Amino acid sequence: DAGVIQSPRHEVTEMGQEVTLRCKPISGHDYLFWYRQTMMRGLELLIYFNNNVPIDDSGMPEDRFSAKMPNASFSTLKIQPSEPRDSAVYFCASSQERASSYNEQFFGPGTRLTVL
Amino acid sequence: AQSVTQPDIHITVSEGASLELRCNYSYGATPYLFWYVQSPGQGLQLLLKYFSGDTLVQGIKGFEAEFKRSQSSFNLRKPSVHWSDAAEYFCAVGARFTGTASKLTFGTGTRLQVTL
Numbered sequence: 001d002a003g004v005i006q007s008p009r010h011e012v013t014e015m016g017q018e019v020t021l022r023c024k025p026i027s028g029h030d031y032l033f034w035y036r037q038t039m040m041r042g043l044e045l046l047i048y049f050n051n052n053v054p055i056d057d058s059g060m061p062e063d064r065f066s067a068k069m070p071n072a073s074f075s076t077l078k079i080q081p082s083e084p085r086d087s088a089v090y091f092c093a094s095s096q097e098r099a100s101s102y103n104e105q106f107f108g109p110g111t112r113l114t115v116l
Numbered sequence: 117a118q119s120v121t122q123p124d125i126h127i128t129v130s131e132g133a134s135l136e137l138r139c140n141y142s143y144g145a146t147p148y149l150f151w152y153v154q155s156p157g158q159g160l161q162l163l164l165k166y167f168s169g170d171t172l173v174q175g176i177k178g179f180e181a182e183f184k185r186s187q188s189s190f191n192l193r194k195p196s197v198h199w200s201d202a203a204e205y206f207c208a209v210g211a212r213f214t215g216t217a218s219k220l221t222f223g224t225g226t227r228l229q230v231t232l
Contacts (some may be wrong), residue, residue, distance in 0.1 A: 107159035
């Protein structure tokens with residue numbers, strides 16, 4: 001399996017522009033998570049989906065952030081408009097729920113976002 | 117609410133020396149516990165996990181961790197550190213999958229530096 005795939009790996013944009021980050025989870029996984037990592041706040045969970053349905057978006061910082069999962073193999077995290085304080089590394093992770101398994105999350109390589 | 121504390125922000129050890137990274141958690145039930153490692157510019161990789169059973173768990177790359185319920189701790193150890201172990205290490209606590217209770221909470225991380 002190719003693992004969790006994220007694109008782009010790096011994104012540089014100007015304040016006010018729309019940014020879209022993309023994630024392809026591991027095939028067969030039914031949970032998808034979006035995290036943000038900054039020096040100041042560490043690793044924060046933004047939102048997670050179960051079977052393409054958003055379950056908990058309490059970590060989404062504000063209305064400028066939105067996430068969708070139109071199907072089991074694709075998710076997007078959109079920031080509109082972007083601000084310099086959104087600069088961070090954004091990770092996507094996926095996991096599979098099994099009665100006999102731990103909720104191990106597999107992480108993608110991340111997207112480093114810089115907002116100028 | 118669940119929480120994780122990693123009291124050491126930064127640790128430096130000599131190559132070949134032993135290592136112990138501390139992790140304390142707060143959780144109302146029996147936790148799932150994880151250690152992840154993040155190399156520079158990379159995503160998070162699972163080192164080991166604890167769910168139940170033997171309180172000493174073995175992971176990849178020669179790491180082990182011991183769950184101590186009385187101390188609410190899950191410290192990571194390695195008997196002999198290699199220069200390639202230099203990275204950031206994250207402890208995480210997770211709730212059992214029960215629909216909405218599927219989140220991992222991460223500590224702030226410990227950055228390990230290895231001197232030659």
